[in-house]
Amino acid sequence: MPIRELDDPQAWALDTFQVPPGTLGDRAVVVNGPEGHHAVDVVRVRPGDVVRLIDGEGSEALARVDRAVRSEATLSIIESRTRRREEGIELTIAQALLKGKGFGECVRRSSELGVARIVPLVTERTVGKLPPEDGGARLDRWRGIALAAVKQSRGIFVPAIDAVLGIDDLGPVVADADLALVAWEEEGTTALRDVLKGSGPVRRIVLIVGPEGGLTRAEVDSLREAGASTVGLGARILKADWAAAAAAAMISYELGGLLP
Numbered sequence: 001m002p003i004r005e006l007d008d009p010q011a012w013a014l015d016t017f018q019v020p021p022g023t024l025g026d027r028a029v030v031v032n033g034p035e036g037h038h039a040v041d042v043v044r045v046r047p048g049d050v051v052r053l054i055d056g057e058g059s060e061a062l063a064r065v066d067r068a069v070r071s072e073a074t075l076s077i078i079e080s081r082t083r084r085r086e087e088g089i090e091l092t093i094a095q096a097l098l099k100g101k102g103f104g105e106c107v108r109r110s111s112e113l114g115v116a117r118i119v120p121l122v123t124e125r126t127v128g129k130l131p132p133e134d135g136g137a138r139l140d141r142w143r144g145i146a147l148a149a150v151k152q153s154r155g156i157f158v159p160a161i162d163a164v165l166g167i168d169d170l171g172p173v174v175a176d177a178d179l180a181l182v183a184w185e186e187e188g189t190t191a192l193r194d195v196l197k198g199s200g201p202v203r204r205i206v207l208i209v210g211p212e213g214g215l216t217r218a219e220v221d222s223l224r225e226a227g228a229s230t231v232g233l234g235a236r237i238l239k240a241d242w243a244a245a246a247a248a249a250m251i252s253y254e255l256g257g258l259l260p
Contacts, residue, residue: 001195005079011062014052014149018158024080025057030072037071045073046260048132053230056147056158058083083156085116087258090204092117092177094170096211099128102152102241107142109245111159116144119173120164125213130164140165157259170208171226178202178226183209183243184220187232195231196254204253205251209221209244 005011016036018078031039031053039045049065053075063081065073093115095106107118120142122129130138142161150158163172174180179202181195207222208215217222220230238246 001104001201006060006062006081007008011052012154012232013073014044014050014062015039016052016054016146016154018056018151019053021055021057021059021161024055024077024082025033026054028066029061029063029077029202031074031075034107036073039073040068040071050078050093051075052154054150054156054158054250055079056150056156058085058156060156069163073111083260085157085259086203088114088257089202089251089255090116090246091258092119092173092204092206092207093248094119094121094165094173094208095214095244096123096167096209097126097130097164098122098127098211098242102212103128104145105241106144106244107159107161108149109242110119110248111146111154111155113245113252114155114260115159115244115248116156117160117162118142119170121167121170121208121214122164123167123219124216126211127213128211138204150187150196155260167208168222169214170223173206174223174228177206178204180206180223180226181208181247182215182220182230183207183247184225185214185232185237186220188216190229190231192233193254195229196251201253207247207251208246209240209247212240218249 017039045065053061059082062078067074164183
């Protein structure tokens, strides 16, 4: 395959697989586990194929398959490069849990857009609470959705997905941000776009989005006291599983791009 460098447009059409952080500096890389199964048994890569590898933390590479058997592939690195987080806006989405598949859809859309971190929240009006017997299975599924979305959209960074927090535990997340915003349907005077235009240079942003019934006024007041500002996303009321992605796209446009 006549691909010699990562800047070649054809590189973006290659099958992509994730490897552990720190391994793309080596000459040879092994892809195993779930990614090895996907590569060898689903995509059916074979010796001589060229694929794209990412480590989820900013490094990517083109690699040639040397061996592929029993859900494990050994590859030789052709070329690699590393992006720094400082090259894009680090956006954290703190999203209230949603019923059904809503939260998973939020994870997928946010990951495609380049969100750096997703924090699942339990709020007063949250309907989609995790059952105690879940045992982390839902969190693993969301992480799988995030990885698949990044690979599909040819991204480099895979968003971190935190354990579920209560909204009262968001104080440190808000304090760590250069700009903390609450998407609130009752905010009729301050638009997200206006806040972004007047914010000055910012890199780390946190956006808090409520559940289907929205955040209560008491929750909003508490977040304001912690240092967050309420913003509106426009005249229409967006569904909870779309609001975060819509806001992420607006932030990316106004500030010059989220993480690649």
